Amino acid sequence: MLTLEAVSVTYNHRRQAVGALADVSLQIADGDFVSVVGPSGSGKSTLLLTLGGMLSPSAGRVLLDGESVYDLPSDQRARLRRKKLGFVFQTFNLVPYLTALENVQAPLFLAGLGDREQQERATSLLERVGLGDRLDHKPGELSVGQQQRVALARVLANDPAIILADEPTGNLDPDTAQQVIGFLEEFSREGRTLVMVTHDPQAARRARRKLSLRAGKIASEEQGAGEPRRGSSCG
Amino acid sequence: MQLRTFVWREMFERRNQLATSLLAILLGIAAIVSIKNVTFYSEKAVAGQLDALGTNILVLPKSATMQDYYSADMQDDVFPEEYVMRLTMSNLSGLDNLSPRLSTPVQLAGRTVTLTGILPKQEFQAKAAWQGAGIFARPENCGVAVDIPGAQPAKETLVRKRVIQTLEANEILVGADIAAAFGTKEGDSLGLLGKRFSVTAVLPETGTVDDSRIFAHLHTVQELTGKGPVVNAIEIVGCCNEISKGLVDKLNKLLPEAKVVTITQVVDTQVRTNRMMSHLSMVFLGIIVLVGGASIANYMYANVFERRREIGTLMAMGAESSVILRMFLLKALLLGLVGGIGGYALGTLLAVTLGSRLAGIPVLPMPVLVLWAMGLSLAIALAASYFPARRAARLDPCATLQET
Numbered sequence: 001m002l003t004l005e006a007v008s009v010t011y012n013h014r015r016q017a018v019g020a021l022a023d024v025s026l027q028i029a030d031g032d033f034v035s036v037v038g039p040s041g042s043g044k045s046t047l048l049l050t051l052g053g054m055l056s057p058s059a060g061r062v063l064l065d066g067e068s069v070y071d072l073p074s075d076q077r078a079r080l081r082r083k084k085l086g087f088v089f090q091t092f093n094l095v096p097y098l099t100a101l102e103n104v105q106a107p108l109f110l111a112g113l114g115d116r117e118q119q120e121r122a123t124s125l126l127e128r129v130g131l132g133d134r135l136d137h138k139p140g141e142l143s144v145g146q147q148q149r150v151a152l153a154r155v156l157a158n159d160p161a162i163i164l165a166d167e168p169t170g171n172l173d174p175d176t177a178q179q180v181i182g183f184l185e186e187f188s189r190e191g192r193t194l195v196m197v198t199h200d201p202q203a204a205r206r207a208r209r210k211l212s213l214r215a216g217k218i219a220s221e222e223q224g225a226g227e228p229r230r231g232s233s234c235g
Numbered sequence: 236m237q238l239r240t241f242v243w244r245e246m247f248e249r250r251n252q253l254a255t256s257l258l259a260i261l262l263g264i265a266a267i268v269s270i271k272n273v274t275f276y277s278e279k280a281v282a283g284q285l286d287a288l289g290t291n292i293l294v295l296p297k298s299a300t301m302q303d304y305y306s307a308d309m310q311d312d313v314f315p316e317e318y319v320m321r322l323t324m325s326n327l328s329g330l331d332n333l334s335p336r337l338s339t340p341v342q343l344a345g346r347t348v349t350l351t352g353i354l355p356k357q358e359f360q361a362k363a364a365w366q367g368a369g370i371f372a373r374p375e376n377c378g379v380a381v382d383i384p385g386a387q388p389a390k391e392t393l394v395r396k397r398v399i400q401t402l403e404a405n406e407i408l409v410g411a412d413i414a415a416a417f418g419t420k421e422g423d424s425l426g427l428l429g430k431r432f433s434v435t436a437v438l439p440e441t442g443t444v445d446d447s448r449i450f451a452h453l454h455t456v457q458e459l460t461g462k463g464p465v466v467n468a469i470e471i472v473g474c475c476n477e478i479s480k481g482l483v484d485k486l487n488k489l490l491p492e493a494k495v496v497t498i499t500q501v502v503d504t505q506v507r508t509n510r511m512m513s514h515l516s517m518v519f520l521g522i523i524v525l526v527g528g529a530s531i532a533n534y535m536y537a538n539v540f541e542r543r544r545e546i547g548t549l550m551a552m553g554a555e556s557s558v559i560l561r562m563f564l565l566k567a568l569l570l571g572l573v574g575g576i577g578g579y580a581l582g583t584l585l586a587v588t589l590g591s592r593l594a595g596i597p598v599l600p601m602p603v604l605v606l607w608a609m610g611l612s613l614a615i616a617l618a619a620s621y622f623p624a625r626r627a628a629r630l631d632p633c634a635t636l637q638e639t
Contacts, residue, residue, distance in 0.1 A: 049633050049636070052551065054550075054551060054632055054633045054636070055633040074556070075556060075557075078550060078553050078554060078555045078556075079553060079555070081551065081552070081553040082552065083553070085553075087548075087552070089548070089636070093544060093548040093551075095241075095545055095548070096248070096545075097244045097245050097247070097248035097249075098240075098241075098244055102236055102244075105236040106236065106549070106552060107552045107553065108236075109236045109237065109238075109240075110549070110552055110558065115236065115237070118236055154552075158553075
């Protein structure tokens with residue numbers, strides 16, 4: 001369970017305090033699929049980073065399975081991310097000098113797995129996203145759709161219970177976007193919790209819950225078209 | 236995948252950027268290695284030349300004047316031979332060889348030649364050892380009297396080191412000119428001051444008055460001339476560094492009744508050369524630390540800036556700050572290792588080829604410098620990379636990921 005308790009995030013921009021999130025309270029149950037929409041600057045990405053233990057709130061608490069995330073020291077927070085969380089970025093954020101296989105191996109290396117185990121798991125994940133024949137390709141040698149699929153394989157490497165996706169289809173053509181959303185739905189069906197920030201209304205509707213953010217506040221919440229929530233089975 | 240995979244792949248991917256800072260440290264280390272290498276052999280060569288020149292300190296009677304260095308002992312004034320033992324028993328360091336002399340003109344086949352009495356080293360060395368004195372222990376970095384492999388054996392060392400190890404009472408050594416003039420050769424017998432001597436060696440030509448001398452045992456000459464236990468001069472091969480530190484003053488204090496002089500210009504040249512090379516090394520050391528360090532630090536800061544998104548992503552995946560720190564320090568370690576080994580190889584190559592040609596001396600590789608080069612290179616690379624690496628480890632992952 002992910003919980004936000006009266007979370008506010010403000011930051012200084014040219015000596016002026018700018019509010020990114022204002023007193024947001026939210027509960028996301030295990031296995032839920034939530035999309036977050038809203039205009040640029042409404043605080044969507046800030047919300048995602050705050051949920052992911054990457055951005056300390058100015059006020060309020062973020063609880064993950066009852067544990068206050070930001071009361072942990074930063075290295076312990078990093079370990080928490082490694083165990084329970086996975087990020088998908090709009091720009092994929094693949095390491096440019098590593099191959100597809102090595103990019104997927106990276107979280108496994110951070111988790112301390114041995115070479116052979118890393119390779120076996122990374123290979124099977126890349127095969128799952130249809131890139132079994134692109135193991136030795138570097139990101140620059142792959143199409144954008146293929147790059148996002150490598151990023152999806154990477155996010156699954158440590159079998160996270162929660163996946164936080166920041167505009168995962170933002171840089172993709174409609175067909176590839178559909179494919180990526182399909183994968184995310186598949187991850188949700190496996191019982192993972194998914195929070196997806198998106199500008200794409202169609203993609204947002206595929207979630208079970210759709211939150212609309214405006215000026216750092218949750219303006220509305222509606223039911224999406226996504227399948228009913230299943231019990232968590234991962235992480 | 237290991238941490239080194241990240242480091243190695245990244246270095247290879249961005250090798251052009253890496254090349255500049257690697258080149259800076261490599262050239263710096265190469266310069267200092269080559270200077271150290273050439274300096275070592277240059278000092279050795281100068282030492283060898285000085286050694287071949289022989290004496291650089293003379294102990295003379297107080298009234299003596301030194302018109303000609305090689306004939307300084309050709310005078311009537313004498314002083315007690317006991318001065319030799321005073322020197323031998325002193326705790327002065329830097330006295331390499333002592334050669335007490337007593338010279339007197341003698342007739343040989345109607346011609347006047349100089350008979351010089353010398354004391355074999357064995358005699359006062361044995362006494363010194365017996366009494367526990369240690370003046371023959373050469374101090375480190377002494378600039379003279381370095382043994383040259385394959386140097387002349389036995390009696391001919393008189394020419395080079397101004398001393399001889401052994402000499403019997405009836406043995407003489409004959410200078411090159413006299414040997415040529417009288418047709419003397421080794422094994423001949425010569426009569427001097429009413430005594431028969433056996434020629435044990437004909438000395439090689441030196442171009443000095445020594446070529447016109449005959450050398451016999453000091454005590455024999457003292458006895459034949461009836462002068463008693465006295466000498467005209469004591470020739471000393473002194474360590475140049477010690478001379479520069481005031482050895483002559485110390486000798487003057489030890490022997491107040493005598494006059495101690497040195498060939499200052501020769502000693503000064505040696506000391507000046509050593510000092511200049513040492514200063515040059517220090518200047519280069521400063522330059523390499525500054526330029527090499529600045530270049531690496533600059534490269535590392537730029538590298539951290541360029542890779543901030545990658546660092547943020549790794550942190551999002553759960554990388555602890557220590558992983559990021561180690562990633563950059565491992566890179567610095569590799570940079571230092573390659574710079575050190577490459578710098579040693581290039582520096583040695585320069586020293587052996589160009590150094591020997593420019594300095595006119597044979598220069599050989601010095602394996603010990605590889606440790607020195609690597610130590611220096613690693614220290615510079617790690618020190619210069621520490622702060623950039625720490626900055627990377629402390630990056631705010633959120634800020635790096637929010638940038639587009």
